Structures are given as C-alpha cells and as structure tokens.
Amino acid sequence: MAPLMKSILTSEQWKALEKIHGVLLAEYQFRRCMMITRFDVTVKSFHWSERAKDRGAAMSKAFQPLRKSLQGDSQVTLAHLLAARENISCIIKTSSGSSRDKTSCAINKVLMTGSVPDRGGRPNEIEPPMPTWEKRREGGGDGGGHRRWGKKGKKKK
Numbered sequence: 001m002a003p004l005m006k007s008i009l010t011s012e013q014w015k016a017l018e019k020i021h022g023v024l025l026a027e028y029q030f031r032r033c034m035m036i037t038r039f040d041v042t043v044k045s046f047h048w049s050e051r052a053k054d055r056g057a058a059m060s061k062a063f064q065p066l067r068k069s070l071q072g073d074s075q076v077t078l079a080h081l082l083a084a085r086e087n088i089s090c091i092i093k094t095s096s097g098s099s100r101d102k103t104s105c106a107i108n109k110v111l112m113t114g115s116v117p118d119r120g121g122r123p124n125e126i127e128p129p130m131p132t133w134e135k136r137r138e139g140g141g142d143g144g145g146h147r148r149w150g151k152k153g154k155k156k157k
Contacts, residue, residue, distance in 0.1 A: 001085040021078050028074055036070050043067075 009017065043063055046052055052059060092099055 001087050003082075004084045004086050004089055005082060018078065021081070025074060032070075032074070036067075039070070040067070 043059075047056055047059065
C-alpha cells in the first residue's frame with residue numbers, strides 16, 4: 001500500500017507540522033483525562049447498588065488492571081502520522097451494513113430483538129401550558145396606552 005503523503009516538506013512546513021502536532025497532543029490529552037474521569041464516575045456509580053456492596057472487592061479487582069492501562073500519554077508520534085498508508089484514509093460509516101456485520105455480537109442479539117415500546121415525547125403531541133390572565137384593574141393605568149402626544153385639547157370641528 002502506498003503512503004498517504006507523498007510530497008517532501010520544507011523546514012517551515014516541518015515546524016508548522018510539529019506545532020500542530022503539539023497542539024493536537026494537548027487537546028487529545030485533555031479529552032483523554034475527561035473521558036477517564038467520566039469512566040471513573042460511572043464505575044463508582046456501580047458500587048452504589050445493594051448487590052455491589054457484597055461484591056465490591058471483586059469489582060475493584062476486575063476494574064483496576066483495566067483502569068491502569070488507560071493511564072499515560074498518547075503513544076502516537078509524528079512519525080506514526082507520516083507513515084500512514086492510503087487505506088487508512090477511507091471513511092466507512094459505522095452504521096453501514098458491512099460495518100454492522102463485522103461488529104455484531106451476542107449482546108446485540110439480546111438487546112436488539114423485539115419491538116421497542118413507544119414512550120412518546122414528540123413535540124407536536126405536547127400541548128403548551130396556557131398562561132394565566134388577570135382581570136383588568138378598575139381605575140388604573142392610562143387608558144390602555146393610547147395616549148396621543150401633542151394632540152391633547154384640540155378638537156375636530
């Protein structure tokens with residue numbers, strides 16, 4: 001397979017590429033930390049159930065090796081990116097039939113069978129709440145806000 005990038009870079013392009021790579025590494029590191037935090041919070045929520053209180057040690061024992069493998073910085077270098085081949089640039093939709101056939105597993109068959117109950121919630125089915133109106137107050141206000149400035153006192157003949 002042929003390499004994705006076939007041109008030769010100038011020194012200015014190398015500097016720009018290294019700068020972009022540094023910015024992307026920082027961005028990916030931030031996102032990675034955020035996802036790991038979300039993962040930790042999700043796993044902690046599993047420990048709240050009554051059944052988990054008895055199995056907390058077993059759950060932690062299974063979780064800790066996986067969690068430790070997520071630590072660390074990205075191992076992708078600029079050399080990895082420049083060594084990419086043409087076939088890596090092909091975009092395949094994850095919802096396509098060919099992708100779904102390769103990713104199908106037993107859990108999908110259990111979860112995806114049967115009809116899904118209709119829970120409603122469509123915007124066109126929900127009626128907006130009616131506002132409450134107060135009666136007009138006697139003797140208040142300026143006559144409905146129809147004041148004509150500059151015409152006061154002049155009568156038509």
